[in-house]
Amino acid sequence: MELGISTFVETTPDVVTGKTMSHAERLREVVEEIVLADQVGLDVYGVGEHHRPDFAASSPAVVMAAAASLTGRIRLTSAVMILSSADPVRVYQDFATLDGLSNGRAEIMVGRGSFVESFPLFGCDLQDYESLFDEKLDLLMKLQQSERVTWEGRHRPAIHNLGIYPRPVQNPLPVWIASAGSPESAVRSGTLGLPFALAMIGPVRPLDFASQVKLYKEAAAAAGHDHAKLPVAAHAHGFVAESTPKAIEQFFPSTFARTNVRAVEKNLPPYTRADYDAAVRPEGALFVGDPRTVADKIIQLRKEVGITRFLLHVPHGTMAHAEVMESIRLLGTEVAPLVREEIARWEEKQ
Template structure:
């Protein structure tokens, strides 16, 4: 099982003396975190895409290219690319260039997007939410496989024997579908035979198991048994003790949901009592001591057979020093045990 980290680059005010960290600092720290992740032996690092002033990164491939220049082995992915509002030709060109810069380490997680801002920003109608994604996903898959493309669709100008350049170093750029928990999204990925990157942000792990079982059943029925893969993406906070992890995580977690809600207005602040109740051995974010984190990962692997765990450890303005300390704990006390298991 591969283990990695991802960031959404939110600019929370927690952890910075009540002041929101600036985008320049956030991006510099993101590059430094990726370097630490590689040194710790992690397999993959992802960068999210948002188009709001409370997030630092709207162009993940640029940041990933900077990371590529400072690393040599860790794989690099978006988390996610909002394909619904993008031009698939441009997306392919950017990721193919990233693949060349990184010597074949680029991947992409394509999603429909939880936030609505990209749709009016790029001239897309939110009412076409599903149709946009279906068409652009199909076109990207074609571009990924062919250096010359003839194509016609609804939302983009047609292509007539168009040259798609440059070509990636890898035969094709690995493409995952981001799934937020919708059975329809899981089944879409399964029918296409594409790997599923499943966001597990809360709730019981039994629900994750059901969704993964549905994905595998539909994929196998469609004849894609050999290409089905599952990644679990979620929040992680690790400390030497369970209490320390909860005490460290709560201010950042609650502030993130307050400041960075997908809606136009701030979301409610989760109470400490509700936060504590949400974290059990078989539910909620990955929060706890090294032993607890190992148990939660092992349980999810048993339930889902997941191929990857990709965790966010910088949510809500966690200071860089704490992020570095958590990576060290993961490297020394969690990853060796998980790999042995």
């Protein structure tokens, strides 16, 4: 059972002062967070790609490369790369470079992206949303499998027996598919035999994702893959503090502000305190509380949904750096041991 952190490197206005920190300052904070996550024994840190003013990480591989030489064991992954609007060759080269700098700790997590700013930025047509992802995933898989590649598609110039460099330390370089819960993504991932990550965000019940994992494993088995060896990850917003009331109150202001920005953008109903209070309950989508509360929620997710990796997305919106660092510390030193010990006992009985 792996535990870690994910971030979009938010640079939203501070809910108290109204000020917005620079992208440069937030990027430096994230490097400190990755280093701390490594020090407290977390397994993985993920950085998501965005191309808008309220997020600073347009290049996850570069952010993580800054932390690679400062860390020793934590795995470094995108969370996610918007593959549809990217060049798979460049994505592979960037993460192969990160893999070398980190001595074999890089991973690529790809998705279609719920944010679409990258499509016009890189000259991609949103009308091709589905076909772009399918085609570019096919090329990325070819790059993963062979040093020299011959490939032809519709959206990108063909490649004729060309070498792709640098070569990664890991062979193959791990590639994950991430999804917000579409059955099609579960089946695609299973059929390809790729690790699968679920974004448990919004007004959802995390335990309901068991059906997606079931679809994924059935598709993997039907394609001849050993689904028992395929990892499944979950990503959810959350926050850990010394007490559950403290965690709930610290995490609310930025979550309320950030979620309502998205509600306006997507023409959704306003987010309320009642919505938040429902989400922090045991069955809700926010993993907020003291170490025991958060651990119990992760343990239940492992037992009932079947995940083998959990990424706590913190912060959601802009929070004080000290608060974020303390949440990471508690996740590594208190939550992770509780989860690992309980899951080890549970697995012995299976």
